[in-house]
Each structure stands twice: as C-alpha cells, then as structure tokens.
Amino acid sequence: MKITMIHGQNHIGSTCQIGRMLAEKIGGEVKEFFLPRDFGEFCVGCTNCFLKGEENCPHYEKLLPIVETMNEADVIILTSPVYVYHATGSMKAFLDHFGYQWMVHRPKTCMFQKQGVCISTAAGAGMKSTNKDMADSLFYWGIPKIYKYGMAVAATSFDQITEKKRAAIEKETTTLAAKIRRNYGHVKPGLKTKTYFAVMRLLHKKGINPADEVYWEAQGWLGEKRPWK
Numbered sequence: 001m002k003i004t005m006i007h008g009q010n011h012i013g014s015t016c017q018i019g020r021m022l023a024e025k026i027g028g029e030v031k032e033f034f035l036p037r038d039f040g041e042f043c044v045g046c047t048n049c050f051l052k053g054e055e056n057c058p059h060y061e062k063l064l065p066i067v068e069t070m071n072e073a074d075v076i077i078l079t080s081p082v083y084v085y086h087a088t089g090s091m092k093a094f095l096d097h098f099g100y101q102w103m104v105h106r107p108k109t110c111m112f113q114k115q116g117v118c119i120s121t122a123a124g125a126g127m128k129s130t131n132k133d134m135a136d137s138l139f140y141w142g143i144p145k146i147y148k149y150g151m152a153v154a155a156t157s158f159d160q161i162t163e164k165k166r167a168a169i170e171k172e173t174t175t176l177a178a179k180i181r182r183n184y185g186h187v188k189p190g191l192k193t194k195t196y197f198a199v200m201r202l203l204h205k206k207g208i209n210p211a212d213e214v215y216w217e218a219q220g221w222l223g224e225k226r227p228w229k
Contacts, residue, residue, distance in 0.1 A: 001026060002072055007032065023077060075115045080130055086133050144189040188228055197226070
C-alpha cells in the first residue's frame with residue numbers, strides 16, 4: 001500500500017506524530033511532505049488551471065512532485081493543527097491549487113479508487129471544522145472513502161499529552177488503520193459522490209467551460225463510462 005502524507009505545518013508536533021502513528025499501523029510505503037517547506041506558494045487567481053490546463057499554473061513545476069505522489073497513492077493523509085478553528089494557512093494555500101481537480105471541472109480517475117484521512121489536533125476545540133476544511137477537497141476530488149480524526153490533546157507538544165489521552169490515541173488509530181487496510185482495493189463511490197458526479201455531467205453536457213468539456217469527452221464520461229468502472 002502506498003501512503004502520501006501532507007502536513008499543514010513544518011514542525012513535528014502532535015498532529016504530525018498522530019499521522020505518522022496511523023501510517024505506520026496501516027503499513028506500506030510512506031512519503032511525507034511538509035507545508036510550507038515543500039510547497040509554500042499562494043494561488044494568484046490567474047484561472048489558467050481552469051481555462052488552459054493545470055500545467056499552465058505558475059507553480060506547476062513546484063507542485064508536481066507532490067501531485068505525482070498523490071496520484072500514485074492508495075491513501076492520502078492530510079494533517080493540520082487547528083489554527084483559529086480552521087486548517088493552517090499553508091494547508092489552505094496548498095488545497096487552493098487543486099480547484100481544477102474538483103468534480104465540477106476535471107477530476108482524476110485515480111482519485112475515485114483512493115481512501116483519504118483528515119487528522120487535526122487542538123489544545124481545546126476546532127477539530128471538526130478543521131477536518132472539514134480538508135475533507136471538502138478530498139470529497140470534491142472524488143475520493144470515495146474519507147475518514148476524519150480529531151483529538152483535543154490539551155497540550156502544546158506531543159510529549160505533554162497525558163497517558164490517558166495517549167492510550168486513547170493508540171486505540172483509535174489502531175481501529176482506524178484496521179478499517180483502511182480492510183477497505184484497501186474495495187472502495188467504491190457512494191450515492192452522494194455518484195449523484196454529485198451526475199449533476200456535473202449534465203452541466204458539462206451543456207458546455208460550461210471548453211477545457212472541461214474536452215476533458216470529460218476524452219474520458220468518455222459524457223457517454224457511458226464512469227471513473228469508478
């Protein structure tokens with residue numbers, strides 16, 4: 001199993017440690033990226049990715065190593081500590097570069113066979129909204145199985161987490177890893193994904209963006225083919 005893990009900040013804190021714990025329990029080849037160390041550019045709103053193709057993004061070459069690794073992965077893990085009840089600015093800036101990959105534009109077939117995990121921690125609260133920030137992108141990319149894990153660690157470093165909370169993290173990540181291993185090779189889009197895809201298909205049949213229409217036609221999705229078949 002191949003795992004791509006993308007951390008929403010540079011330092012190895014509680015969120016990163018929990019992500020690594022989960023990846024180790026899942027097993028397989030793990031590739032990690034840290035934001036903004038490995039990619040720190042902000043989307044400039046040029047719309048090139050939408051209208052001309054993602055290779056025309058001014059940051060395309062810098063982003064490509066992460067894109068290629070995600071495309072090859074069976075599991076994508078996004079981690080972010082809670083910053084003012086949301087994901088970090090670095091994670092948001094990273095995800096902003098994938099608007100073209102949403103189902104409303106040009107989703108990738110490979111995404112419809114993957115599993116995704118969103119992990120967040122906070123001293124107190126905000127994990128739900130932070131995980132949603134990341135899970136929204138995973139869903140609209142077409143990833144059919146998305147897990148969310150949040151933990152109020154009540155600490156500013158992993159070493160300060162109480163033994164009771166550590167035990168809970170160990171138990172819960174073990175359970176989550178078992179689910180991911182069990183679903184490996186068997187994930188299929190559910191009704192929500194299929195319904196959203198069907199609506200987007202109708203829009204592209206009407207022709208909302210020439211670049212997207214050409215792409216959907218080339219994939220065969222305006223006909224009988226679907227990315228999960």
